[in-house]
Amino acid sequence: MVVRIEDVAPVVREAQYAVRGPIVARAQELERQGREVIYCNIGNPQALGQRPLSWVRQVLALAEYPELLERVPAGTFPADAVEVAREVLRASQHGLGAYTESKGLRFVREAVADFIRARDGIASDPEAIFLTDGASKGVQSVLRLLIADGRDGALIPTPQYPLYSATLTLYGGAAVPYPLDESADWGLSLGDLERAYDEARARGIRPRAICVINPGNPTGAVLDEKNVEGVLRFARERGLAVLADEVYQANVYLPGDRFVSFASVLERLGLRDVSLFSFHSVSKGYLGECGHRGGYLECRNVPAPVMDEITKLQSIALCANTVGQIVTYLLVRPPRPGEPSHATFVRERGEVLESLRRRAGLVERGLNRIAGISCNRVAGAMYAFPRITLPEGATDDEWCLALLEETGICVVPGSGFGQQAGTWHFRTTILPPVDKLEAVVERIGRFHASFCERRGR
Known part of the structure; x- marks a missing residue:
């Protein structure tokens, strides 16, 4: 037909x-x-x-076409780019054209865990990290996990990045908007969160999660530590999971502002009864590698059986694209002080x-x-x-x-x-x-x- x-x-x-x-x-x-x-x-x-960063494109060129490692005269590529490309090829075993395990390459997930430990001073488990085709696929996987029918909903900021509203519509769930205050530079108010939650419950909707974009898209607002703590306490009181979209964490411009991760505050508060799903991407920040579709999802306070279900969702799509996984590796493992590529x-x-x-x-x-x-x-x-x-x-x-x-x-x-x-x-x-x-x-x-x-x- x-x-x-x-x-x-x-x-x-x-x-x-x-x-x-x-x-x-x-x-x-x-x-x-x-x-x-x-x-x-x-x-x-x-x-x-x-312009693409030299570090990313040099390592990718060598890893995508390994013959260059033997054919190109010494000194054509920085020595550390050559060594990292060799590491990538050794650790991936089959090169960048092969499938990986559904969670993503283990050595990349270990590097992501190291990145989180260095950023926040907290422990991170590579087995709780999933490599994704950009942050969007991670967000979609978590919402797919939580939304069963039209009675299930998620609190989303208004204005919001329409990935959230569109995904909730596709999954048959309910978007529960909570307003950001334009008169306060698009600030987040706990009172507005409570009103949005209560109004949703009055309509028969079961909010399952709260989604937060920090720094904000489209608003450009940056949450401070008090905001982050307030959201986590609100989530605990209401029995909500937290989806922390942190893809712009390197993009903070005003003196005195700084990026505060939800994971760091969750661990400082010692909250063990709030599930946190955090997302990062190679598309934003300073890499701008949108087309390579690389990113990760980190899970905290998520029981093993639930993690197995996320793995199943990943396995249905086989795995995130391998080149994007390597770009994620290069995001979290930049050149180190003293290495030839560091100054550039x-x-x-x-x-x-x-x-x-x-x-x-x-x-x-x-x-x-x-x-x-x-x-x-x-x-x-x-x-x-x-x-x-x-x-x-x-x-x-x-x-x-x-x-x-x-x-x-x-x-x-x-x-x-x-x-x-x-x-x-x-x-x-x-x-x-x-x-x-x-x-x-x-x-x-x-x-x-x-x-x-x-x-x-």
Whole structure:
């Protein structure tokens, strides 16, 4: 038979993922017609000019094509890159074209555990770590584990990264939004968490977990240690698992702010009755290796039978892609002080992070100079989520589509992330190069004035 739209599962038709929605489809159509499009819709650093780190690409080149190890003259690659490539090939046994065990390569999981120990000063078990195709697959596995039917739900921030709402829809579960406070730089309030939980229970929904994105996507907010502790205590009181999306942990820009992992606070508090699932990725931070789809999930206070079920979910997909696993290894095992690649790595990493810090400030200041647009501090991550004042009857979807058609700038409507009723926003990355980013802000300013004048008549 020919599959009709009516034959497609309702949950698939209902799921929405605005980051790559209709506006992006239109942008791609315009690009095929020869129009220049600046894609500010998604955190895809290398697509917007960020150069790959030498360390990652050198080791991958050698590990993907081992003949180079014997054919290339000595000195072509740094000695430590050569040695790490040899280690990768020895430890993977069959090279990068073979399946691995479902959890991922053991030596990579051991390196992830070492990374967590060094970052937080706490123990980490390689057997409680799963290597995933980016953080998204880890999030989906945990939600698949917890959502049985429409009565099960998860608390998700509003605004949120639509992976969460879309996945809950696909699994037949309920999204339970808890609002972030725009007037407090998108801060998280325990009172709002409690109200969201209580309202869900009153509707017959069983919240099973709370999802937290830190630093925030799309808001750029950074949680402090008190916030993290409050979420964990709330989860304990309500019997919730915690999903900690920490993929932007290296992207903290303001003096005095720092990334605080949920795992470190969980262990400091000695909480043994809260299950914590933490996620990290090679796509963000300073690597920007989105296309390699590497990441990990770490589990704490998760009993062995439940871990077996996660392993089963992993095994259904066989394993995470092997090259992405190796990029994860290179994220958590960078060049060490004294090794030949260390100075270059430190310089390149520093250049990326300093450039992102500058661009965060540029976007914030530039958008706040535009009449009718206000933007909170971009304290972390790779995005701004400015508020726009629109003429009566206009929507952020219309505004974003018109912006694309008239300027070639592709951003995402705030409605795709969730926003307080009666307000309008858009999400933009801070990733274009500085000169192009300045032009983006200038074009947005001219466009907004023109749009409001036309629609306000």
